Amino acid sequence: MKRLMVLITIALFVFALSACKDKNDKIVITIGMWPDETAKEDVEMFKEWKRRFENDYPQYEIKGQNYEYNVDTFLFMAETGTIPTVFQTWFTEPQKLIANGYVKDITDELKTLGWYDKMDPEMRAAMSANGRTYGVPRDGYGLGLFMNLQLLEEAGLIEDYDHDGKLDLYDSEGNPLYPETFDKLLTMASTVTERLEYVAGFMVLSANKQGGWQFSNIAWNFGADLQVQENGKWVSKLNSPGAIAALEWIKKIKHENNALPSDVSLSYNDWWSKIGQETLAMCIVGSDAIATPFVNMDKPTDYPYAFVPMPAGPSGERYSLFGGTPYMFSAKATSEQVMGALRFLEYMGRSPEMSDVAKQSIEDGMQVALKKGMPILPSIKPWINEDYVSYMENMEQIYCNVNMDYFKDFYALFDSMKRTEEPHYCQEMYKALDGAIQTILDPKGITVNVENLLTTINNDFQKNYMNNVN
Amino acid sequence: MRETMQKIRLKVWKFLKKNAMGWAIMLPGLVLFAFYIWIPLFQNISLSFFETAGTAKVKFVGLEQYQILFQSRDFIQALGNTFEYTLWSMIIGFLLPIIIALILNEVVHLRGLFRTLIYFPNIVPGIAVAIMWMFLFDPNSYGVLNSLFKTHHLWLNNEKTVIPLIVFTLTWKGAGATSLIYLANLQTIDKVYYEAARLEGASAWQRFRHVTLPHLKGQIKMLLIVQIISVFQVFYEPLVMTKGGGPNGASSTLVQLIYQIAFVEGNAGKAAALSVIVALLLFMLTGFYFYFGKERRKHVGKIAK
Numbered sequence: 001m002k003r004l005m006v007l008i009t010i011a012l013f014v015f016a017l018s019a020c021k022d023k024n025d026k027i028v029i030t031i032g033m034w035p036d037e038t039a040k041e042d043v044e045m046f047k048e049w050k051r052r053f054e055n056d057y058p059q060y061e062i063k064g065q066n067y068e069y070n071v072d073t074f075l076f077m078a079e080t081g082t083i084p085t086v087f088q089t090w091f092t093e094p095q096k097l098i099a100n101g102y103v104k105d106i107t108d109e110l111k112t113l114g115w116y117d118k119m120d121p122e123m124r125a126a127m128s129a130n131g132r133t134y135g136v137p138r139d140g141y142g143l144g145l146f147m148n149l150q151l152l153e154e155a156g157l158i159e160d161y162d163h164d165g166k167l168d169l170y171d172s173e174g175n176p177l178y179p180e181t182f183d184k185l186l187t188m189a190s191t192v193t194e195r196l197e198y199v200a201g202f203m204v205l206s207a208n209k210q211g212g213w214q215f216s217n218i219a220w221n222f223g224a225d226l227q228v229q230e231n232g233k234w235v236s237k238l239n240s241p242g243a244i245a246a247l248e249w250i251k252k253i254k255h256e257n258n259a260l261p262s263d264v265s266l267s268y269n270d271w272w273s274k275i276g277q278e279t280l281a282m283c284i285v286g287s288d289a290i291a292t293p294f295v296n297m298d299k300p301t302d303y304p305y306a307f308v309p310m311p312a313g314p315s316g317e318r319y320s321l322f323g324g325t326p327y328m329f330s331a332k333a334t335s336e337q338v339m340g341a342l343r344f345l346e347y348m349g350r351s352p353e354m355s356d357v358a359k360q361s362i363e364d365g366m367q368v369a370l371k372k373g374m375p376i377l378p379s380i381k382p383w384i385n386e387d388y389v390s391y392m393e394n395m396e397q398i399y400c401n402v403n404m405d406y407f408k409d410f411y412a413l414f415d416s417m418k419r420t421e422e423p424h425y426c427q428e429m430y431k432a433l434d435g436a437i438q439t440i441l442d443p444k445g446i447t448v449n450v451e452n453l454l455t456t457i458n459n460d461f462q463k464n465y466m467n468n469v470n
Numbered sequence: 471m472r473e474t475m476q477k478i479r480l481k482v483w484k485f486l487k488k489n490a491m492g493w494a495i496m497l498p499g500l501v502l503f504a505f506y507i508w509i510p511l512f513q514n515i516s517l518s519f520f521e522t523a524g525t526a527k528v529k530f531v532g533l534e535q536y537q538i539l540f541q542s543r544d545f546i547q548a549l550g551n552t553f554e555y556t557l558w559s560m561i562i563g564f565l566l567p568i569i570i571a572l573i574l575n576e577v578v579h580l581r582g583l584f585r586t587l588i589y590f591p592n593i594v595p596g597i598a599v600a601i602m603w604m605f606l607f608d609p610n611s612y613g614v615l616n617s618l619f620k621t622h623h624l625w626l627n628n629e630k631t632v633i634p635l636i637v638f639t640l641t642w643k644g645a646g647a648t649s650l651i652y653l654a655n656l657q658t659i660d661k662v663y664y665e666a667a668r669l670e671g672a673s674a675w676q677r678f679r680h681v682t683l684p685h686l687k688g689q690i691k692m693l694l695i696v697q698i699i700s701v702f703q704v705f706y707e708p709l710v711m712t713k714g715g716g717p718n719g720a721s722s723t724l725v726q727l728i729y730q731i732a733f734v735e736g737n738a739g740k741a742a743a744l745s746v747i748v749a750l751l752l753f754m755l756t757g758f759y760f761y762f763g764k765e766r767r768k769h770v771g772k773i774a775k
Contacts, residue, residue, distance in 0.1 A: 071733040071734050072733060074733075075524075075525075075732070075733055075736075078524065079524070079525055096735075096736045097736075099523060099736070100523050100524040100736050101523050101524050101526065102524060197611075198610070198611060198612045200610075206716075207713040207714060207716055208713060208714055261609075261610055262609040262610045262611070262622070262624060262627065263608075263609055263610065263627055264609075264624070264627040264716060264717035264718070265626075265627060265712055265713040265714075265716030265717050266713075267713045279610065279612060427735075435718055435719070438716060438717050438718040439718055441717075442627075442629065442717060442718065443624065443628075460543075
C-alpha cells in the first residue's frame, strides 16, 4: 500500500511537470459576446470568425464565453478577475464601471489603431471619464414610438387606402397618419382604448429607472431642460414648466383618458410582451429594441409593426434620446489582450475598419439574421468614417427585409433630433423620476399636485447629488 | 512576572492537552466558520466605515454611511415595510399552519397523500412561485384573477394591498412545511391525556386548550420567532413581483435595498452599513429566539421527568 501511494505521488508530480512544459504561449482573449450553444447558426458564424482571426494573428487564442451582463454576477466576477477580456454591457453602466475601477482605459490602444477619432463623439463621451475612453460602441439607439398598426386599424385610425394588402401610414398626399405631436398621441391612444376591449392605447414606463429615462425625453419635448448651468453652477430643474407639463400630460392620459394599462410599475421588459399579446397599441422604446417583439413573439418580418419619430411637444420641440450599447474591457486585461480584442471586433464587423475580412463578417451577420427571420433595418452608426457609413448603408439597403414605409421617417429625422442624456447623476435622476411617475400612475395620482411633487423631488436631487457636482 | 507567565503557559498547555482530541475535531469546522462567516463579517463591518470604489476602501468616513442611510427616505420606507411584512406574516401566516396541522392530525385515511399535497407548494422554486402569482395578480381587466372574479383590482399595484398579497404568496408556499412540523409534535402527544379529558367531560375546545395547546406552546413560540426572522429577510418576492419594491417603494424591504445599493448602484460601503443595521436587528430577534428556546427545553425537560 505504501509503495502504491509513492508510485501515485510520483506519477502526479511527473504529470504536473509535463503540463508545465506544454504551456501555451499564446495570448488568450476571452470574448464575452460569444453566443449561447443553442444558437447554432450564430455559434458557427463566431467559430468561422475565430478561425480567420487566429489564422491571421497566430499569437492570439480566442476563447468564447457566453456572458450576459448582469448586476447580480458582475461584482463577483470583477472581484475574482473572471470577467471576459471584452464584454457587452448596458448603456446605463459605463460610468459606474469606470468609477469602480472594473474596466480598462483603452484610449492609447484606440489611438494606436486610429479608431479614436472615428468613433461617434457623443457615444465616446458616454464611455469616457476625465478625458480617457473605456469602451467602444457596438451600435447606437434613439428613442422613438413603436406601434402595433394592426390594433390601430381595428380602432379605425388607419387602413389600407391603396388596397395593396399593406396598412398605410401615410395618407394619399403623403402626410403621416402616425401621431406627430403628444396631443395627437393622446387622442389616438384614447380612441384605441375606447374602441378596443382589453387594449391600452399607450404605455409609460415607471420602474427600474427606465421610467425616468423615458420621461426625460418626453420632458425635453415639452420644452424642459432638466439640468442647467446657472452662474457657473449646475442646477437641477426637474420642476421646470416643461417637466411639469410633461407629467401633467401623463396624468391626463392616465386618469382623464384612461388610455394606459392599469399597472403602476412597468419596466422595459413589459412593453414587447404587451405589444405582442395585442394588449398595447403604442409605446416609446429604443431603436435597438425594434427586433424584440418580432423575435420574442415569433412574428414575421412583414408584420405591421412600425417605429416612428418621437412626437413633438406643444412648442414643436422634438428630440430623441440617443446613446450606444458599449463593449468594455476588463480592468485586468493587458494592453496586448486589449489590442487583440479590438482587432477581433474587426473580424466581427464591429469596427470602423473596412477591410475585406470586416466586410465579409458584416455580410455573414446579415445572412444569419435573415436565416433566423430577424428584421434587418438601418442602424444608428457608432462610427463616423465615410467608408464605414457608406458600406453599412449599402448593406442595409440590400438586406433590408421590412416595409421601410413603417420605419423610414425615424431614420430620416434622427440626426436632427438626437440628444444625449443629461450630464450628471443620470441614473439617480431617473430613479427619482420613477417615483414621480409611479405616484401619478397610482389611482390616488389624480389628486396629486404635480408641481409640488416635482419640486420635492427636485430639491432632494439638488441637495443629494447636484450639489456634489459644484 | 516570569513565573506568572510560566504558570499561565502551563495552564494553557494542560487545558489543550486535556482537550486535544476535541480541539482537533473542532478545528476544521472552526477554520471553515472563520473563513466563510467571521472574516467576511468583520470585513463587512470594517467596509461600512469607508467610502468605496468597487469593494476597495477609498477613504475612511466613520459613521457617515450610517448617517446617510438614516436620513434616506428609501431606508425609512424599507424599514417600515419590513416590519409591516412581519406584522402581516403573523396575521396571515401564523395560525394557518397550526390549523392545517390540527386538521391533518384528525385525518385517518389517505394521510400520506394529504401530507404530500400540503407540502407540494414548498418544493416549487421560489422564483417560479413569484412569477406565477405575479401573472395571477395582473391588474388589467384581462388579468387572471380580475377575469375570473370580474373585478378591476390593482392587486400588487395598490400600495395598501401589495404587502399582504406578497405575504399571502409566502404563506401559500411555506405553510405546508411548517404545518408538518406542528403535526410531528401533535403526534407525540399521548392519547391517554385526551381519553382522560373526555372521561372528565371536556369538550373539544377544552381538550384543545388544556391538552394540545400547552404541548405546542414552546414550539409555537420558537417557530414564531423563526418565521419573523425569515420574513424579515424577504427579498426576491418584491424584487420579481413588483419590479424592485413598487409601487413607489411600497413593497421594498431592507434586504432588497442592500441588493439595490450593492449591485445596482455599486456602492459597497453603503450596502455594508445597511447590512450591519439589518444584522443588529436580527441579532435582537435571535436573542428572543434563544430565550424562548431555553423555555422550551425546560418544558421538554419537565415532561421527560
